Amino acid sequence: MNPMHRLFHPESIAIVGASSSENKFGGTSFLIRFQDAGYTGRLYPINPQADTIRGLQAYPDLKALPEVPDLAIVCVAAPFVPAVLQTCGEIGLTRVHILTSGFRELGTPEGDALEAEVSRLADQFGLLIVGPNCMGPYCPASGLTAWGAIPGKPGPIGIISQSGGITQRLTEYLYSLGIGVEKAVSMGNATVLNANDFLQDMAEDPKIDVIAMYLENAGDGRGFINQVREIGCRKPIVLLKGGVFAAGARTIVSHTGSMAGSLQIWEAFFKQTGAIRVRSMEAWADTAIALSLLPAPAGNGVFLATGGGGNSVINSDIFQYEGLDVPELSPESMQLLRQRIPVIGSIAGNPLDSFEIFFNPRHMADITQIVVSDPAISMLVIDRMIQRKAFHIMDMTDLTEKTIDILLPVSRLKPTVVTVESDGGDLELGQKGITMRRRFCESGIPAYPTTERAARALVHLTAYHAYKRDHSL
Amino acid sequence: MNPMHRLFHPESIAIVGASSSENKFGGTSFLIRFQDAGYTGRLYPINPQADTIRGLQAYPDLKALPEVPDLAIVCVAAPFVPAVLQTCGEIGLTRVHILTSGFRELGTPEGDALEAEVSRLADQFGLLIVGPNCMGPYCPASGLTAWGAIPGKPGPIGIISQSGGITQRLTEYLYSLGIGVEKAVSMGNATVLNANDFLQDMAEDPKIDVIAMYLENAGDGRGFINQVREIGCRKPIVLLKGGVFAAGARTIVSHTGSMAGSLQIWEAFFKQTGAIRVRSMEAWADTAIALSLLPAPAGNGVFLATGGGGNSVINSDIFQYEGLDVPELSPESMQLLRQRIPVIGSIAGNPLDSFEIFFNPRHMADITQIVVSDPAISMLVIDRMIQRKAFHIMDMTDLTEKTIDILLPVSRLKPTVVTVESDGGDLELGQKGITMRRRFCESGIPAYPTTERAARALVHLTAYHAYKRDHSL
Structure with a gap:
């Protein structure tokens, strides 16, 4: 079995840093969405100060859980993230989504050091990490629809993105038009799992006919070009490239801590790969819809x-x-x-x-x-x-x-x-x-x-x- | 007083060819709209077979009217139009909107002959004719809003158009956004009054800040270019040129009986005149709104x-x-x-x-x-x-x-x-x-x-x- 499979289809999820307050964005808002969406797997809120959260037993840490969950969603403040990853590694929990921000995208030595530590721990323990600084995986077929208050609907489209916000919009868009999404991932800084990994997974997923991507940078350039070219002959890849011009590129450094690449490089990329180039939210959705239905x-x-x-x-x-x-x-x-x-x-x-x-x-x-x-x-x-x-x-x-x-x-x-x-x-x-x-x-x-x-x-x-x-x- | 004034502000209107049936498009649908919109002037349905239409006394012909109305809307079939114009001329009725189709746009010898006759009668009697083959003038301030079931609202925009349909859409659009239109005219084949005439009128109208035009051809080319250039320095002219490419140009011959002109000619036109070039209904409205409000x-x-x-x-x-x-x-x-x-x-x-x-x-x-x-x-x-x-x-x-x-x-x-x-x-x-x-x-x-x-x-x-x-x- 592909090790990515349970990232999108977890049968148990630990939410590390679930707060007793329901009104702020964080672990508990994910928990609420899972419950509202009728997620049928097991949910474990982790909070050393609480006995129960939203009617579920809370645990002081990952080691106290009755099983090793398929996925951990990490929501604690950035300086505490490495310790959580260390524990994940020690108990054999390999799939981790880091929601927390405050890493490389800050542009500070502290942020860079924390991100390097995430990378090192992933290597040490073989962790499959989504993020940090992102909304993580989304999959209506498995009830993994914590991104918002819409129920989600499986459909022929896969989404890979460096922006949570516009990906949430696209999933909402495709849901409300009755088309649906099989899998989506908001991958933030893409420190460990990157566009290449998700592209390979979605290329092999027979339920996905069209891949919609939002990218701010190209990860490892040459390998990515070859991969897009190869997959693009089988499945259309509709690519909204963010930061083509200077102002967007300035923002990208603060958004996902990456470099946008020059306009010329991207022009060549589209020419060489056959990826479909769109410029706006609307064109991204419109084109994915045409390619998946016609x-x-x-x-x-x-x-x-x-x-x-x-x-x-x-x-x-x-x-x-x-x-x-x-x-x-x-x-x-x-x-x-x-x-x-x-x-x-x-x-x-x-x-x-x-x-x-x-x-x-x-x-x-x-x-x-x-x-x-x-x-x-x-x-x-x-x-x-x-x-x-x-x-x-x-x-x-x-x-x-x-x-x-x-x-x-x-x-x-x-x-x-x-x-x-x-x-x-x-x-x-x-x-x-x-x-x-x-x-x-x-x-x-x-x-x-x-x-x-x-x-x-x-x-x-x-x-x-x-x-x-x-x-x- | 500008003789065009009463074309948009008539105090009395004769509708020549008002039918007793209310269900077909024609003179009576205009009559119904005038009544619904609360037009305060005098309305005279002309129909030799009816005593009253929609509660108004009907007259057998224009000569039987108690006054010479400011405007006649001619809705009889094309072969009967020249006789109506002859009567207009004889009684001194000079402002005429010909709704009827079936002239030059048919591309037949009969259609061409009828249109030439319209032109000749206009010259003979000095008639100010809008059309034929068009929805005519529209002016919310005077209650002249027979184009549809929306009440109309005066506003800072003037519209000159060779298409009734898209002009109706623009007036509806600007009404429903609460912006409004001072004057609009759908001029069809523009046999007598053409774009030059309406442009001059709207340029001089202090209530109009922005002129939106839809043109399929340029009337008399050189004079029109000079006029657009001169007016464009004072008021923005937002021009949707229809028939830039072959397929639209084919349609234009059948739509308003005119020739579209080549792409090159129009590129030069926009460069020389400063007219603002838009390509779609939405851009036409969006641009007129920005120019009128900002x-x-x-x-x-x-x-x-x-x-x-x-x-x-x-x-x-x-x-x-x-x-x-x-x-x-x-x-x-x-x-x-x-x-x-x-x-x-x-x-x-x-x-x-x-x-x-x-x-x-x-x-x-x-x-x-x-x-x-x-x-x-x-x-x-x-x-x-x-x-x-x-x-x-x-x-x-x-x-x-x-x-x-x-x-x-x-x-x-x-x-x-x-x-x-x-x-x-x-x-x-x-x-x-x-x-x-x-x-x-x-x-x-x-x-x-x-x-x-x-x-x-x-x-x-x-x-x-x-x-x-x-x-x-």
């Missing part, structure tokens, strides 16, 4: 269906600004389309301007059947307009479920996404938009709040699969 | 305040990807900041990583006071994190109102925007985000749903004011 497109031709001349024009520009093509349909497709599209108030072609697709599912089914067979088209983008107060449109039935039934089989033939735009200050419109996008995503069809975001996700989908075709045997 | 920044240095190391790093990268600077603060500012920011869990500097700004208004006031005096900083971006389920944060009081009180005076010294990120499928988070962004916007502080959109809006704000400084006396 098949490979054969080319870069996009068909756009929307309503309104202006929408058609600006949306097709957006796809072309991003580098995709919005090609003319074949004469056969055009002939079939013209039979279905009236001359006044609509425009047959690509983009398609036809308000009828918004309220007539039969029409949408006909159109997508015509277009999905067109050799010029590799991907479909369907605008699901919500009835807007600004338009002269009467109340419309919500056709989301019917639309899903029509688009899901189409999306298995050629990648298909929907856009549901609901931006602005209208609360009712916004609520409808959120609900509709979630329904599409959880049904397996990526849904995006803007055309720009849909376009960027499809650019990454197209580029990844083109890279994979060029670099696979 | 003062001129002195330079391109941005201060970012957020919580979390990862957020700080990726957000500062985003601003630098977009071409802005996230400079180091002065030694004096850093000394003051360090007195306020703890060493563990926060990072003093720019970007600032301090969760305390989210729940302590006093802290936010202190920080912004320090930073707004720093000569390296020209703009401030404050992340207003909503309590997330993914974080270990207890319930927080909504501090939006206190935050507005603190940031509003700061924003008058140096442009200040907030980001409120609430993306994903979490309905409650989304609702809070929409509500918070609207409160900030209606109070005068632009609020954006993503850091990328905030960055892009500030890029345009900075570039416009730099252009204006270079091109003004």
Whole structure:
């Protein structure tokens, strides 16, 4: 058995430094989350001043426990961490998550010395340490969802990150869209276990289809490049690199105590490895969703269906600004389309301007059947307009479920996404938009709040699969 | 009096082709909107088959009216439009909005002939015609808000557009954010009154601070370039050019019967005129909002305040990807900041990583006071994190109102925007985000749903004011 396995699937957890107070962030907030999430393993709060914490027997130290737990979460102040690791080593407890901050990231001699001591103890006892200065491992399938108040949901995505905060956001994001995460790890200073280790683990995990990474530095550079290149041909790696420019790089030294590396080095890294480069939280999520839900497109031709001349024009520009093509349909497709599209108030072609697709599912089914067979088209983008107060449109039935039934089989033939735009200050419109996008995503069809975001996700989908075709045997 | 004035402020309107049926789009849907919006002028439905429509006396034709109305909205089928215009000319009715489609945009000899006839009649009688094939004028101050079911709100923005649909969306957008629109016009084929005419009118309107345009073609090219250049030094013109690429350009021929012009021509246009170039609906709105609410920044240095190391790093990268600077603060500012920011869990500097700004208004006031005096900083971006389920944060009081009180005076010294990120499928988070962004916007502080959109809006704000400084006396 892979020794990393029980790091994500521990059957028992000791929380070293669980406080009797429930109101501060620390060991007890993890304990509360485990209890709330219904973690079924054994939980051991360690606190020499307490008899019980949250209804559980507390122990004065790790040596007093009735068993050697699979995982220790260390939450005591930094100067006390080495002694805890020494005990772990002595009792044969090998998997440790150090939540505590106050190591190399301080930039002080004391911080550096403490971090060196962590490293030395890991070597001495063969400890698998996550951190220090991080939120640690997360795995909904094993109830390891202490990061927040959301229950967590297993799904096809793995996350490796040097930031707890944005990783919590991504797990929440993917949970709330009904997609889910198989494993995530916030690895902080990555003193012992680093990006290479987690990447190898997730590459081998058959439940993970897409790996999303946030990195501030590249650990050991050459080995990491080779590893990303090798894994990237099998599983897409969507990489948000933090600290590309000076201001972020300044922050990184204080955040995880590491060096960001220059823009040039990272440009070369992306070129050499085929890792997918994203720049924002939204693009990170959008791209991981597209890659995990959609098949490979054969080319870069996009068909756009929307309503309104202006929408058609600006949306097709957006796809072309991003580098995709919005090609003319074949004469056969055009002939079939013209039979279905009236001359006044609509425009047959690509983009398609036809308000009828918004309220007539039969029409949408006909159109997508015509277009999905067109050799010029590799991907479909369907605008699901919500009835807007600004338009002269009467109340419309919500056709989301019917639309899903029509688009899901189409999306298995050629990648298909929907856009549901609901931006602005209208609360009712916004609520409808959120609900509709979630329904599409959880049904397996990526849904995006803007055309720009849909376009960027499809650019990454197209580029990844083109890279994979060029670099696979 | 400017003859255009009564086009946007008519005291009486004839609707030629008002149907007795209320369920189709056309003259009667405009009539219903006028009545719902509380239009206080006189409304005359014209329909030879009806005695009354919606409680109003109907007239068989324009000649039967008790007065010459200020505006006629023509909704009859295209072949009947020339006869209506002939009557307008004969009775001295000079302002006409032709809603009807079926002219040059059809690409048929019949369509071209009808459009030529519209043009000829306009010349013969001096008619000021908006359209054909468009939603026409919109002006909340005069009750001219027939575009949709939103009441409309006067505000500092004017809109000139060749698309009814996206202009309706922008008016709705600006209404729902509490910002408002003074005048908008959807001008369709722009056969008689064109972009030049409306641009001149809005340039002279003291209630309009920012002009948002959507254009598919440039009317008379050279005159238009000169006019945009001249007006752009006084009022920002935010231009969404549709049909930059081939697919959009194909659509334009069918949409407004015009030619899109090449990418090269438009690149030169933007370079020569200082018009602000945006690519999407969202950037169009975001940029118009920033320009209408904020003062001129002195330079391109941005201060970012957020919580979390990862957020700080990726957000500062985003601003630098977009071409802005996230400079180091002065030694004096850093000394003051360090007195306020703890060493563990926060990072003093720019970007600032301090969760305390989210729940302590006093802290936010202190920080912004320090930073707004720093000569390296020209703009401030404050992340207003909503309590997330993914974080270990207890319930927080909504501090939006206190935050507005603190940031509003700061924003008058140096442009200040907030980001409120609430993306994903979490309905409650989304609702809070929409509500918070609207409160900030209606109070005068632009609020954006993503850091990328905030960055892009500030890029345009900075570039416009730099252009204006270079091109003004």
